[in-house]
Amino acid sequence: MTNTTLKKISEVLGVSISTVSRALKNHPDISEKTKAKVVELAQTLDYEPNANAIHLRTNNSNLFGLLVPTISNFFYDSFIAAIEEDCRQQGYSLIILQSGDDPLVEATNLKILRQNRVSGVFACITPSTKNMQPFQKMYDMGIPVVFFDKVPDLANCNRVCVADAAAASLAANALNQTAIKRVLAIFGNPAMSITKKRILGFSHTLQSSTLCHITYAHHSEEALAITTQHLATDPIPDALFCMSDEILTGAMKAIQMAGLLIPQQIKIITISNGFFPNLYHPSITYVETSGYRLGKLAFSKMMTCLSGDTNTAELTLPCTLVQGGSI
Amino acid sequence: MTNTTLKKISEVLGVSISTVSRALKNHPDISEKTKAKVVELAQTLDYEPNANAIHLRTNNSNLFGLLVPTISNFFYDSFIAAIEEDCRQQGYSLIILQSGDDPLVEATNLKILRQNRVSGVFACITPSTKNMQPFQKMYDMGIPVVFFDKVPDLANCNRVCVADAAAASLAANALNQTAIKRVLAIFGNPAMSITKKRILGFSHTLQSSTLCHITYAHHSEEALAITTQHLATDPIPDALFCMSDEILTGAMKAIQMAGLLIPQQIKIITISNGFFPNLYHPSITYVETSGYRLGKLAFSKMMTCLSGDTNTAELTLPCTLVQGGSI
DNA sequence: AACATTTTCGCAAACGTTTGCGGTAGGTTT
DNA sequence: AAACCTACCGCAAACGTTTGCGAAAATGTT
Incomplete structure (x- = not known):
């Protein structure tokens, strides 16, 4: 079963590819009649836009990267859950990579994210990470990085931490x-x-x-x-x-x-x-110190970065005492 | 800072794009001298191949999708960790999506994965999932699906479970x-x-x-x-x-x-x-019942699927008694 | 009927790669 | 000197989209 593309739809309908493309995104240039035809055929043919082609053309991957020492952790899993929630809600997807406390793996993971042209990176650095060069490279490429939890001591970077x-x-x-x-x-x-x-x-x-x-x-x-x-x-x-x-x-x-x-x-x-x-x-x-709330905070900071805000900040999450019976 | 591409390298060196491409992947058609020149320039220019372009051209995303009710779980996090490990080792990346026990979200998540033309999907279905149609669609597109833990009652699908x-x-x-x-x-x-x-x-x-x-x-x-x-x-x-x-x-x-x-x-x-x-x-x-080991098993099954093995199977993970002091 | 305007659509380039095929230069064999 | 290899490289198409611009068709205006 071969994938259906704009081209295929256009051939069946006898219209141009651009017309199909515009019809599917409800462009005002296209008549209602044509739109209806296109949309219907697209549905019956199970058309699914090729994300890679879109990303290539628009130079916008709608993809975030998440770098973490390990997923199975007391804290990170809820952070990840929060980030994923917001991602999906905003039409982003999430690539998750573990560095396993190895700075080398961390560096190659960053390379993977660069090659995938992610829109932004959430990163929790390993304790032994000394060389900030790979992260700097992200910045040079215009990819915002939001550090969380374990953050570097650098001055001008975005950090969200618990207080x-x-x-x-x-x-x-x-x-x-x-x-x-x-x-x-x-x-x-x-x-x-x-x-x-x-x-x-x-x-x-x-x-x-x-x-x-x-x-x-x-x-x-x-x-x-x-x-x-x-x-x-x-x-x-x-x-x-x-x-x-x-x-x-x-x-x-x-x-x-x-x-x-x-x-x-x-x-x-x-x-x-x-x-x-x-x-x-x-x-x-x-x-x-809620990992979930920290995730929400990190995501909102990421969004402001993407909307053009270039000045960096360190945000801290306020915390509260929860009474148990151990005192 | 604009991204460096094959084109840019080729222009600087006065060679063709194809030569640069071949030089970087050590193609025998290219002389050692040219290779050296290209590789060096690529390095100083921080060339990073555009994954989207590659995927589009080769029709192979090197991406796996992972569908899970929720990440923060007693069991799934270690499963995820195992999958991620193998992915990285084999040159794949991993997109993780949570369905939050909502079959509707599950369906849209599958759509996202299809649009990203993932090479395969690991899925743990929600308890309330009744309609297997979205999963069937993956199969129609030639995308293998390996179910784990919570698996459907369907006969001809790949399943890995604990015994x-x-x-x-x-x-x-x-x-x-x-x-x-x-x-x-x-x-x-x-x-x-x-x-x-x-x-x-x-x-x-x-x-x-x-x-x-x-x-x-x-x-x-x-x-x-x-x-x-x-x-x-x-x-x-x-x-x-x-x-x-x-x-x-x-x-x-x-x-x-x-x-x-x-x-x-x-x-x-x-x-x-x-x-x-x-x-x-x-x-x-x-x-x-090790989530980690189950992850390893699921990944290996996925690899056999990708290598052309079309017959489905239900694999079970043997389990052992671990003595504590509570008996 | 001639012109102006609006609606609707197609052309073609571009995004960054990969790859089959053909071509040139130099060397080797008859 | 003609013919043939071999080593090296470039052309161009293709992957599936998006989008600026121009053109045709339909409609409206005098």
């Missing part, structure tokens, strides 16, 4: 309301700017009378190990702060293993998308 | 090894074929002396409610079977609320991708 410092500060503030003495704070990879910001926000707000032990876990298992280790001390910390869902899940397993009662024996607070805190009983109190 | 009946049977068998009397089994939407298969596999294998109560939960919260309700009976069930991660998380919260000891007071087994069972302590014993 990292404010979120951590909010969590610290919640702890300040309680009568805790010793808090164990587990953060992520200390090389990432997101970690630095959260450390700053947390330690600046936590009242100085509280003893705070800051540790770093690169993944869930390490968070489990750290927590287990600190639960073996005497006295044990009476509160636990987790920077992310990944860390929370590790820490929570350690607490379950120790058989501690929450919040009587240990209080917990985390920064989260909201899903994991509700897996446990009591529900964990958390500062909400 | 649903076998997985449930494996779980029942594990329960048979223990001295339980009353088991509460929670399944998902009873209208889905995946549910029916698992029910059959489970109840056929469970030894008849065991009292089995079968219930249905459409989402996590309902699983929580059902479990809570059954934990209020006397005597309480001494074992719990969950059909999926979504149900497990709901049930587990109920068990935490009741403060029951696992496995002393209640035993638990589930069918899972493997992530959630390890969130708890003790780890939940589960029958593994």
Whole structure:
């Protein structure tokens, strides 16, 4: 079964290709009678415009690229879902690529997106990305890039982030309301700017009378190990702060293993998308940083970029404290 | 900054477009000297071939479509990750679309994929999809479709699934090894074929002396409610079977609320991708149905389709019991 | 009836590639 | 010196659209 094209329709109807093209997009130059004929035949012949030809001709791919370390993540999947929603609604499609925390893969992925002449790129860089040259090249080609979550330290680029410092500060503030003495704070990879910001926000707000032990876990298992280790001390910390869902899940397993009662024996607070805190009983109190809302924000920023706005901005998503029963 | 094309390179070098094209793909007709010149200039000019033009000319998009109810899911994200990996490795890109459990959106998504002349489609249909016409149209256009997880009941289509009946049977068998009397089994939407298969596999294998109560939960919260309700009976069930991660998380919260000891007071087994069972302590014993492995299987089936194999098949992924501490 | 205007349509170029085929230059064989 | 290879390269068509411009046909105006 060969594809039906404008040409084929034009031949059957005995009109020109341009007439068919215009008729199908309701161009005023074409008579109603001709339009009707064309539209009908197009329907019975199951005409589907060839996107590649259109993109080539119009130099507009209606395609966005999305670059992410990994899709299966506590946070990104909801971000992706939000972006995809808006894309479809606005007539765009979405190409998704994983970099797997490998800057080399990231670079080739960017090349793929360039070759597909995407209209814009959403990017969450890997922690080890140092060379911003590939991204710069996108910019040179006039392809807007909106960074999200893990963003580079560059000045003039578009970034949408959760309010990292404010979120951590909010969590610290919640702890300040309680009568805790010793808090164990587990953060992520200390090389990432997101970690630095959260450390700053947390330690600046936590009242100085509280003893705070800051540790770093690169993944869930390490968070489990750290927590287990600190639960073996005497006295044990009476509160636990987790920077992310990944860390929370590790820490929570350690607490379950120790058989501690929450919040009587240990209080917990985390920064989260909201899903994991509700897996446990009591529900964990958390500062909400919505991947879904961040996606919406990123998309709207992308749209303003495409409408010609050239000045870059760093947008932050406000966050709120969601009370669980862990404090 | 205007894009560099073959034409531009050819003009600078004073050769023809075809020579440039051939030089860049190392065609034997072109002399080494010319090749060197072309390749060098292409590099300094940052030449990036226009994928749209190539696809139009070669009628081959090197693009796959992926249709899924929702990205943020316990299972699909790892499936997607696997597909994306293989795609990148094989030089394909991936367009991902969510249908949001709406058959209408699903149909328009398929149209988008057709218009993009994708080389193939991976599809997980929504539970309410009745009309297979849009999928049939793909087939008519020569675009192979590989269904996964939620597959239609059609005979001649390509399907890759986890071994649903076998997985449930494996779980029942594990329960048979223990001295339980009353088991509460929670399944998902009873209208889905995946549910029916698992029910059959489970109840056929469970030894008849065991009292089995079968219930249905459409989402996590309902699983929580059902479990809570059954934990209020006397005597309480001494074992719990969950059909999926979504149900497990709901049930587990109920068990935490009741403060029951696992496995002393209640035993638990589930069918899972493997992530959630390890969130708890003790780890939940589960029958593994890997989204990642299913993705790999689906991709390899897709490749055989593209290489001309026209006969359809239903492939099932074998599953294994992973021992936790909940039995 | 001659002219002006409007409606309706077609021509052809362009987007950036790929590729079959033909052509030229130089060298090798008779 | 004629004939034949071989190595190298260019011409031009094609993929399926969009769109500026001009032309023909229909309609309206004096």
